[in-house]
Amino acid sequence: MDILLVEDNPGDARLAQEAFSHSSAPVTLHIVSDGEDAMSFLRRKGVHVHAPRPHLILLDLNLPKLSGRETLAQIKGDNRFKSIPTVILTTSDAEEDISYCYENYANCYVRKPTQWDAFGDVVKHVNSVWLGLALLPPVRG
């Protein structure tokens, strides 16, 4: 399974990488560090010309260039990508961020913990629900 992680903090990206490496299912984590690159990945532009269509997108909100909110709006506003489950994974606990994301069709909103083992737990839960339990739309085509 292919997951697109949109995360600008290298430490958090490493944490996620580490946590997903413990998945029972084979997961390939594709990491981009800003919203513009995320959109290029989805559109298979430039260096991403051979990018796979992800089964799941994990999206931070605090991103340079194109913000997480803007990126979410672009993903969910595009008929080609809107059906890709998009999980907001962010440090923000602001009510306005939570509301904004659900109003703009984020599939769910998960708060990023700061400690490693808590992060690992969150990833395990995201994994078990989104890559285990939930039925996902096909990625071919």
Added chain:
Amino acid sequence: MDILLVEDSPGDIRLTVEAFRDANPAVHIIVVRDGTEAMAYLRQLGIYVLAPRPDLILLDLNMPKMDGREVLALIKADESLKLIPTVILTTSAEEADIVHSYKHHANCYLQKPVELQSFEDLVKSVNNFWLNQVRLPQQASV
């Protein structure tokens, strides 16, 4: 916490309500049996005028009167309802149903298991993830 269960099968209603009672006694489940009732509830019409806005909606697809597909479309097109996480819970594993649901902004799509234990496990997972891990939007007070 309030969950709106939109489900026409009495057996599945009972299974879901009991499984949630075991998984999380603090959850209050409101049951409506078809899409028309679901929309009346969500729009706080008639007997539902004081109904609390649910924190989560579990939505079956195949129902009489108005089916889940229509309900989903109505919820996600409504400015005040669209933010409510809406999880499809259905017997169907048809690709067309899965794609249709996500395209219409279902938050998640789960297939109802046939075995009792699996059904209880599924409800436990829904409770753990959607009511404990996930941040849900605050409901605007009436």
